[in-house]
Amino acid sequence: MTEIRFSGYGGQGIIRCALIGGKALSIYGGKFSTMNQSFGPEARGGACSSQLIVSDERVLYPYITRPDILVSMSQEAYEKYQNELKDNGLLITDTDLVKPKTERKNITHYSVPATRFAEELGNRIIANLVMMGFFTAVTKITTPDVMKKALPGLVPDRFLDLNKKAFDKGYEYGLEVLKEKTQ
Amino acid sequence: MKKSKADPKGVLTGSHFMDGDYALAEGALAAGCRFFGGYPITPSTETAERFSERIPVVGGVFIQMEDELGSIASLIGAAWGGLKAMTVTSGPGFSLMQENIGLACMLETPLVIANVQRGGPSTGLPTLTSQQDMMQARWGSHGDYEIIALSPDSPQECFDMTIKAFNLSELFRVPVFVMTDECVGHMHEKVVIPPAEEIEIVERKWYKGPKDKYLPYKCDSDGIPFMVKTGQGYRFHITGLTHDERGYPLLNAECQKINVQHLIDKIKNNADKIIEMxxxxxxxxxxxxxxxxxxxxxxxxxxxxxxxxxxxxxxxxxxxxxxxxxxxxxxxxxxxxxxxxxxxxxxxxxxxxxxxxxxxxxxxxxxxxxxxxxxxxxxxxxxxxxxx
Structure with missing residues (x-):
């Protein structure tokens, strides 16, 4: 079982990340997944998060307890959630938006300039898709094709290609980062 | 009991990644629900939203009522007008519905009410879960009566159990509650919606006899009376007052015993058939x-x-x-x-x-x-x- 928290600020598409991941894995990836999001005033403007549990068996307990993977796309969200990341867990951040203060020794940290890449592709609104591509590459949680299959219906039709492009950009960057790491 | 297959128009066959609230609406549409009257309240609002988008597409009616009292009143009207009807709410709205829930029980009106429970009492915890309305579902309105309540544990079951709720409500002419909660309502999981021909639907038991002979509370051999659609030439009377087979008030202990005992017995005597665990x-x-x-x-x-x-x-x-x-x-x-x-x-x-x-x-x-x-x-x- 893998517990994942996506975090950032409201408007970045943080909820959408977990919806894409959950839909992809449960419908096309042969896994069970349960997705939850934070409701309430804290979701507006400030730190925002969504939770995804992925398992080979049916997920029973509906919430994450200590995430194996933390994705942070804002400093505030990173600071709010970084302590709960499991030992030997995986931290994924937006390079330009999150500056880890004191790096935890017992975790793996990868970062991607998701928002910068998205801006280069023409719209920062697709930063979450760059992040999902990168996330897919470094976690190897499923194939990029499975992830992209989930996009229709979750992103506006007229932006589907752009979203896929953003995903691919993040995915390729993720593969490069992994390659550098092993060299 | 007349069974049929679901009308494909309302059935969104396929695998979906869907929250429990949406799944309630999809279950209802698959079951043939064509009337929604409600007043949005967190954490059940998404169900109302889904109905507002989907029910007009399948030829149904969505009405946002002035409050929850009106919601149940509209459902009772829709049911006697011949439609399958549903509403959704949470704790505070459920409290306001209780008076007309009693009326629905007394009128033996089939309808489905989903309660996406949140923390109470009063406004309590709008966005957070509870199972605090279980006894209210059982005893919330005044007088003696029996209802049916189901408890789904996942979005998939929100879909499945809403269909079951409609079938039970038609079978026993009684309000049926789908008692879910904020956690399940807001949780996204895979929901598999089968093809329409695999969904079994219980049809309402329509009266087919002469127009002037219809008695709204005369029990059939199975203990359940027939219904008619208003506006088709049947003249009949229904009331929240204690009534006889004709639906006219008869205010004495003898009639009360027959009337109320029937409301209790039609559920109690069939408990073994209804109960699932x-x-x-x-x-x-x-x-x-x-x-x-x-x-x-x-x-x-x-x-x-x-x-x-x-x-x-x-x-x-x-x-x-x-x-x-x-x-x-x-x-x-x-x-x-x-x-x-x-x-x-x-x-x-x-x-x-x-x-x-x-x-x-x-x-x-x-x-x-x-x-x-x-x-x-x-x-x-x-x-x-x-x-x-």
């Missing part, structure tokens, strides 16, 4: 964990831990909470040391388990006052303590 490792168990809805998923972690420690632990998951499986609990209580009842309230269904166990075993309440689900450790500790 899931049992696991009951034979030889020292302790049973009895739960329903989201709590059954949370409790299972504790059950696994208890089994690991060698405690013979069985589970019962109530799918139907009302009517309550009285006989089943009475039998079980003779065979086990204890029944542990975790639920997200101060101990509501616990009271029923305690009553039905007739002091033959220990019954332990594991309350949680809402806002979150149980910590499985608390349930595990209760299991351990119970078998000591």
């Amino acid at each position: 899931e049992e696991e490792q009951i034979d030889g168990a020292e302790v049973i964990v009895l739960s329903y809805g989201i709590t059954s998923r949370v409790a299972f972690r504790a059950v696994q831990q208890a089994r690991k420690e060698g405690i013979k632990t069985g589970t019962i998951r109530l799918i139907t909470v009302w009517p309550f499986p009285e006989k089943k609990i009475e039998e079980l209580a003779k065979k086990v040391k204890a029944i542990v009842v975790p639920e997200i309230n101060a101990g509501q269904v616990f009271l029923e388990v305690d009553r039905c166990s007739r002091n033959k075993c220990k019954v332990v309440s594991v309350p949680h006052l809402g806002g979150w689900v149980h910590n499985p450790d608390d349930i595990f500790k209760a299991i351990k303590e119970a078998v000591k």
Whole structure:
């Protein structure tokens, strides 16, 4: 079982990340997944998060307890959630938006300039898709094709290609980062 | 009972990643619901939103009513107009609905009410979960009556059980409650919607006799009276007052006994047919964990831990909470040391388990006052303590 928290600020598409991941894995990836999001005033403007549990068996307990993977796309969200990341867990951040203060020794940290890449592709609104591509590459949680299959219906039709492009950009960057790491 | 296949128009066949709230609406549409009257309230608003988008597309009606009293009134009207009708709400709205829920029971009107429970009393916790309305579903309106309440534990079951709720409501001409909660309502999981021809629908029992001979409360051989659609030439009268077969008031103890006893008996005498539950490792168990809805998923972690420690632990998951499986609990209580009842309230269904166990075993309440689900450790500790 893998517990994942996506975090950032409201408007970045943080909820959408977990919806894409959950839909992809449960419908096309042969896994069970349960997705939850934070409701309430804290979701507006400030730190925002969504939770995804992925398992080979049916997920029973509906919430994450200590995430194996933390994705942070804002400093505030990173600071709010970084302590709960499991030992030997995986931290994924937006390079330009999150500056880890004191790096935890017992975790793996990868970062991607998701928002910068998205801006280069023409719209920062697709930063979450760059992040999902990168996330897919470094976690190897499923194939990029499975992830992209989930996009229709979750992103506006007229932006589907752009979203896929953003995903691919993040995915390729993720593969490069992994390659550098092993060299 | 006349059964048919679902109308494909309302059935969104396929695999979806959907939350429980949406799944309630999809279940209703698949069951043939073509009228929604409601007043949006967190955490059930998404169901109303889904209905507002989808029901006009399948030829149905969506009305946002002025309040929850009006919501149930509109459902009663729609049902007597010939449609299958549903509303959705949460605690505060459920309280306001109670008066007309009593009317629906008295008029023997089939309708479905989903309650996506949140923490109470009063406005309580709008965005956070509870199972605190279970007794209200049973006893919320005044007078004696029986209803049916189901408790789904996942978005998939929100879909499945809403169909079941409609079928039961048509079968017994009674309001049926789908008692879910914020956690399940807002949780996204895979929901598989089968092809329409695989969905079995119970048809309303329409009266076909001469127009001037229709009696709205004359029971058929199965104990359930026929219905007609208003506006088709039948002249009939229905009232919340104690009434005879013709639907006219007859205000005396004799008629009250027949009328109200019928409301009770049509559910009680069919309890065995209505009640559904899931049992696991009951034979030889020292302790049973009895739960329903989201709590059954949370409790299972504790059950696994208890089994690991060698405690013979069985589970019962109530799918139907009302009517309550009285006989089943009475039998079980003779065979086990204890029944542990975790639920997200101060101990509501616990009271029923305690009553039905007739002091033959220990019954332990594991309350949680809402806002979150149980910590499985608390349930595990209760299991351990119970078998000591």
